[in-house]
Amino acid sequence: MSGPNSDASSWDARYASQELVWSLEPNQFVVEHLEHLAPSKMIDLAGGEGRNALWFAQRGWQVENVEISQVALDKFLKRAKHAELAENTIATHGDALSAKFELQADLLVVAYLQLPAASLAKALDNACNQLTPGAMVFGVWHAKRNLTEGFGGPPMPEVLPTPEELEIWAKQNLVNHEVFEVERIVEKDGAKRVAIDVILKGQLAKSE
Numbered sequence: 001m002s003g004p005n006s007d008a009s010s011w012d013a014r015y016a017s018q019e020l021v022w023s024l025e026p027n028q029f030v031v032e033h034l035e036h037l038a039p040s041k042m043i044d045l046a047g048g049e050g051r052n053a054l055w056f057a058q059r060g061w062q063v064e065n066v067e068i069s070q071v072a073l074d075k076f077l078k079r080a081k082h083a084e085l086a087e088n089t090i091a092t093h094g095d096a097l098s099a100k101f102e103l104q105a106d107l108l109v110v111a112y113l114q115l116p117a118a119s120l121a122k123a124l125d126n127a128c129n130q131l132t133p134g135a136m137v138f139g140v141w142h143a144k145r146n147l148t149e150g151f152g153g154p155p156m157p158e159v160l161p162t163p164e165e166l167e168i169w170a171k172q173n174l175v176n177h178e179v180f181e182v183e184r185i186v187e188k189d190g191a192k193r194v195a196i197d198v199i200l201k202g203q204l205a206k207s208e
């Protein structure tokens with residue numbers, strides 16, 4: 001399958017096939033790197049069932065989950081309503097490469113949006129064009145090195161970024177940026193396995 005529409009249908013099918021595809025808890029690196037921030041407005045790009053967006057909403061943030069799967073967004077909205085967070089949450093159905101956001105946010109979170117490099121750069125450009133000047137950008141991906149040295153993640157090398165690829169985009173678009181690999185422990189069938197992720201962290205320039 002290829003193209004945004006078939007991707008959307010395969011993601012819809014995956015989200016429809018089980019109650020919860022990802023965890024209820026936010027990503028550990030999102031927590032580690034962003035929990036010190038004061039509540040404001042954030043975009044969770046390709047936020048899936050919204051584990052990260054809902055964690056921010058619980059902390060007083062206004063959040064917008066921009067997702068290609070309507071099934072994932074329906075689950076996100078249901079969880080937000082159940083947690084009495086509906087007022088703070090927006091679900092935007094669209095392709096990350098072109099979606100228009102409702103919020104002008106000062107934080108962008110992108111967790112495991114595994115796209116080929118050119119598409120990923122387009123999605124990040126589209127998002128950054130809609131953030132406030134000085135906004136923080138935080139992304140985490142299954143790293144290319146995970147394919148040969150780590151556990152889990154998609155087996156397609158073309159959707160696994162290297163730190164060098166992310167560095168090229170970051171240098172052109174961010175100030176004060178950092179790109180680095182991290183290890184994540186995954187428990188599977190009683191055994192602990194190591195997954196290798198890559199993190200991108202930086203800020204948009206403030207306008208003069």
Ligand SMILES: C[S@@+](CC[C@H](N)C(=O)[O-])C[C@H]1O[C@@H](n2cnc3c(N)ncnc32)[C@H](O)[C@@H]1O
Binds near residue numbers: 027050052094
């Ligand atoms: C691995 S999941 C990660 C979900 C979520 N960020 C998390 O960490 O729990 C990848 C998500 O990207 C979404 N996605 C894939 N391609 C997309 C696109 N072009 N635009 C928006 N969302 C997309 C999928 O529907 C899926 O929810």
